[in-house]
Structure formats: structure tokens, C-alpha cells
Amino acid sequence: MSKSIGRVAYRPVGVLLGIAAGTVAGVIFRQVWKVTAGDGEAPNATDEDRGWGEILAAAALQGAIFAVVRAAVDRGGAVGVRRMTGSWPD
Numbered sequence: 001m002s003k004s005i006g007r008v009a010y011r012p013v014g015v016l017l018g019i020a021a022g023t024v025a026g027v028i029f030r031q032v033w034k035v036t037a038g039d040g041e042a043p044n045a046t047d048e049d050r051g052w053g054e055i056l057a058a059a060a061l062q063g064a065i066f067a068v069v070r071a072a073v074d075r076g077g078a079v080g081v082r083r084m085t086g087s088w089p090d
Contacts, residue, residue, distance in 0.1 A: 010081045010089030014074070021073040025066040032065065033058065 033042045042058045043050035082088050 007087075007089045010077065013077050013081060014089075017073045017077045018070070021070045022066070024073075025062075025069040028069065029062045029065045032061065036061075 030042065034040060037054075037058075042062070043055050045055055045059070047055070078089050
């Protein structure tokens with residue numbers, strides 16, 4: 001099979017996995033924030049009662065968790081497409 005078949009097969013899978021990854025990453029972030037900060041909710045960037053350090057730490061943690069979850073989900077999806085089609089999606 002050509003590479004284009006793997007690529008085409010991965011597109012709809014990739015979209016669904018991206019949505020799932022965002023949801024999972026959000027859940028993980030909220031749990032990690034509760035444990036590390038001892039606070040129920042992560043701060044919003046416009047929260048007047050929170051300092052710069054807390055805002056930026058929350059954003060960095062959220063970004064790191066999202067990137068790791070997304071990479072794991074993308075890799076797993078690519079492996080699944082290869083098993084189904086015999087072609088690695090680029």
C-alpha cells in the first residue's frame with residue numbers, strides 16, 4: 001500500500017483522537033493542579049486575585065500535559081493505522 005493510503009486513513013482517526021486527547025489532557029491537568037497547588041481550580045489568566053507566577057506555572061503545566069498526551073495519542077493512532085493498512089501515516 002502506498003503512503004497516501006495510510007495518510008488518508010489517518011485523517012479521520014487523527015481528528016477524533018485530537019478531540020479525545022484534549023479532553024483527557026484537561027482532566028489530567030485539573031487533577032494534577034489539585035494535587036500540586038492544593039487548590040480546587042487552576043487560575044485563569046485574567047483572574048485578578050492570582051499572581052503572575054501562579055498564572056504562568058498553571059499555563060506551563062497545562063501546555064506540557066497537553067503536549068505529552070497529544071504525542072502519545074498521535075503515536076498510538078499512527079501505530080493503529082499502520083497495523084490496519086500496512087502504511088505509516090506521515
